[in-house]
Amino acid sequence: MLLDALDDTRHVRPAGTVTLVGGGPGQNGRITVDGLIALQRADVVVTDHLAPRGLLDHLPPHVTVIDAAKHPRGPATPQETINRLLVEHAGAGRRVVRLKGGDPFVFGRGYEEIEACAAAGIAVDVCPGVSSAIAGPAVAGIPVTHRGSTQGFTVVSGHLPPDHPGSTVDWSALARGGTTLVVLMGVATLGAITAKLRASGLPGDTPAAVVADAGHHDQRQLRGTLDSIAADAEAAAIQPPAITVIGAVAALRPEPR
Known part of the structure; x- marks a missing residue:
């Protein structure tokens, strides 16, 4: 064997x-x-x-x-x-x-x-x-990098909201970074995160996706935009563990031949 x-x-x-x-x-x-x-x-x-x-x-x-x-x-x-x-x-x-x-x-x-x-x-x-940061999006059909879409990805914890005194993440820099943003542990703070990214200049129509229970039989995914994804996740009663992907790759879907 x-x-x-x-x-x-x-x-x-x-x-x-x-x-x-x-x-x-x-x-x-x-x-x-x-x-x-x-x-x-x-x-x-x-x-x-x-x-x-x-x-x-x-x-x-x-x-x-x-x-x-x-x-x-x-x-x-x-x-x-x-x-x-x-x-x-x-x-x-x-x-x-x-x-x-x-x-x-x-x-x-x-x-x-x-x-x-x-x-x-x-x-x-x-x-x-x-790591679920890569595999979670992958099992939902979302590559964290794709030629012509992005030349990198950034993985951050969303455990603390952007304006929390204990947060060390520079969300404003991430909004300008030009890479795929993968957020782990960010279900409860997703609204605050997306609001901060929009306020920092990331367009509201930037594609976004949430993958919940990645790799399990009850896996779910939502597709939307930076403007909509937090409300979409709340409406769908998404619970941890879930991964959020923000960037052009979140809109990719294989075209059937």
Whole structure:
């Protein structure tokens, strides 16, 4: 089998280590081969709620699975608790996998976990994942770049609205940037974000799209413009997780032949 052919010594993680695994967005098939092998060899799995949880059903019975979910504006496991779990289990000589959705380093707080492990003398390996910032639009048929439309894309967090004192995003610069804008964690703040972009000079007829539950069986997408997309998302009762794409690519649709 393919996994058997790839399952060589490069994928062996010694006991007493932590492996950060990006599970990709949506369903189970978007995890990398390296991440899947790490998961199959784990003694302990500490999982997020956006991780591909269907994979957990196929783990050996001895594996301990710990739910460390962080629900948007809902129950959340403190990051300090997660860090402590990783250090305690790896310090007891177990192979620990920290399973996340998307990629561990794209708004995944993965580096905070590396720092906590390093401070405790715990070795950490990283299996990068497919980021929802790219894959979410892709599964909806939206490329984040396209020749003749845009020469780049910018990924930002919309967790804080533009005028929040804690926000470090220069939304005015993004409005002038000329790249595709991909907004993660921006459902609740989408109205404030689009208003700021319009006030900063981005035309109201700029194409925009929202992809909700990307990669899942209940995936939904909305197409509109900068002027309309926030109201469209509210009318459709869009809930997290959802990705917003703003720019010319959001209007692209393959033409049937």
